[in-house]
Amino acid sequence: MNNIKEEKFLAAKEAVKHVETGQVVGLGTGSTAYFAIAEIGEMIKSGLRIKAIPTSSQTEDQARSLGIELVSVDDVDAIDLTIDGTDEFDDNLNLIKGGGGALLKEKMVARITKKQVIIADSSKKVDVLGVFMIPVEVLPFTVNYVQRRISELGGAGNIRMKEGKHFLTDEENYIIDADFGEIEDPYDISDKLNNIEGVVCNGLFLDLADVVIMGTEDGIVTFEK
Known part of the structure; x- marks a missing residue:
């Protein structure tokens, strides 16, 4: 081990x-x-x-x-x-x-x-959250829209793939891994992500x-x- x-x-x-x-x-x-x-x-x-x-x-x-x-x-x-x-x-x-x-x-x-x-x-x-990208679970038909909105918030959204296809959650949603760098105010980022139409859940706990x-x-x- x-x-x-x-x-x-x-x-x-x-x-x-x-x-x-x-x-x-x-x-x-x-x-x-x-x-x-x-x-x-x-x-x-x-x-x-x-x-x-x-x-x-x-x-x-x-x-x-x-x-x-x-x-x-x-x-x-x-x-x-x-x-x-x-x-x-x-x-x-x-x-x-x-x-x-x-x-x-x-x-x-x-x-x-x-x-x-x-x-x-x-x-x-970590000292500051953000080394690991924030997973954002989204409805499949909104994935490109949510990706654009993440970009407007100053992040970079990467659609998660597996074996050349969109990664599917147990609920058959997609995931965008959002890179915001060091997150000084995680509460603000979480609220803004949750307010994007099509976002089901974000990975800030x-x-x-x-x-x-x-x-x-x-x-x-x-x-x-």
Whole structure:
């Protein structure tokens, strides 16, 4: 296991200590969340009983294979705990997410979560958001329009492709990865993106994380609000 994978694994091992029997647990998407879900699967074998809400078809498949009981986000009023990864985070625990393409459901789950625990390797910590481009999920028929509007806001929008075709989210929307450089005011950028017709969701997750657990080569570092 290389250093980055080891850091992700350490963060995941620490995060699952928050999981308790009887909880409704949100399961994130991505390479770091994968380790946490695998650990929860081992806890299920030892008697843990939870109901879990996956944030993507990929996560759903993994959770089912581990015997984790699943429910829909529409079946609950609140989620006790969510463990998810991030593409980057700053000192205010604001995040950019959506590199895996699951930002819509990830944000919905985060909105109704009582405790959002984010896990990350040490490469994800930044002084100012914007090293990672902001994923913007859009309705397919609006993609060129939204791309132009992003340009008018001072950004550069790149339509995400996969194997020569438009990348499709689980909801069959497209994603534009928007580069604004260093983001001095993420709240302003988020509001402006949300006001563009055709935008379904953007990858700025502001004031949603309660804890960030970061794995490092020296162990765990925890950031809390």
